[in-house]
Amino acid sequence: MPFSLLQREQHQNFPGTDRIMNDAASRSATAGLVIAVLTAGALGAGCRQVSPPPDPANELPFGVVDTPRNGELVGRTVDVAGWAMDDSAIAVVHVYVDAKYQTSAPLTLPRPDVSKANQTYVRADSKTPDVHGWQAWVDLGENPGPHTIRAQAVDDRGATRDLGSVTVSLIGR
Numbered sequence: 001m002p003f004s005l006l007q008r009e010q011h012q013n014f015p016g017t018d019r020i021m022n023d024a025a026s027r028s029a030t031a032g033l034v035i036a037v038l039t040a041g042a043l044g045a046g047c048r049q050v051s052p053p054p055d056p057a058n059e060l061p062f063g064v065v066d067t068p069r070n071g072e073l074v075g076r077t078v079d080v081a082g083w084a085m086d087d088s089a090i091a092v093v094h095v096y097v098d099a100k101y102q103t104s105a106p107l108t109l110p111r112p113d114v115s116k117a118n119q120t121y122v123r124a125d126s127k128t129p130d131v132h133g134w135q136a137w138v139d140l141g142e143n144p145g146p147h148t149i150r151a152q153a154v155d156d157r158g159a160t161r162d163l164g165s166v167t168v169s170l171i172g173r
């Protein structure tokens with residue numbers, strides 16, 4: 001890769017390293033190697049993400065998968081639904097098929113029955129105090145036989161808990 005192109009990329013990704021690269025280039029005929037090393041190091045550091053530490057006061061979310069039922073015979077496209085609650089708020093529900101991520105669903109469906117059964121988790125300041133239900137469509141693929149659908153709720157602080165898993169049977173053609 002020509003130096004100028006590399007430098008331009010480096011500048012776009014890591015503007016702070018621009019001056020270091022220029023110095024290195026003027027000092028040595030091996031500047032290209034130095035820059036390559038700097039680039040690799042900077043890229044490595046740039047890809048790392050540091051999560052905040054878990055909050056000991058934060059409760060895990062909870063809930064269930066209502067449909068489909070365990071052992072149900074289904075077609076390839078399956079309606080998956082349930083509910084979730086949290087001591088603060090549910091950010092999203094992730095749905096996995098055969099241990100692979102497939103889709104995500106927010107809470108959108110009113111479930112006053114869930115509010116009634118878990119009144120201490122209903123927030124008085126919520127604009128949608130009865131919305132605890134989620135729904136998603138998943139694709140089981142082409143292989144007939146058993147497939148496992150798993151749902152995981154994530155709260156607004158990143159804590160995650162499995163809501164449950166069901167194993168259904170895809171009817172062959």
Ligand SMILES: [Ca+2]
Nearest residue numbers: 059086087155
């Ligand atoms: Ca929580």
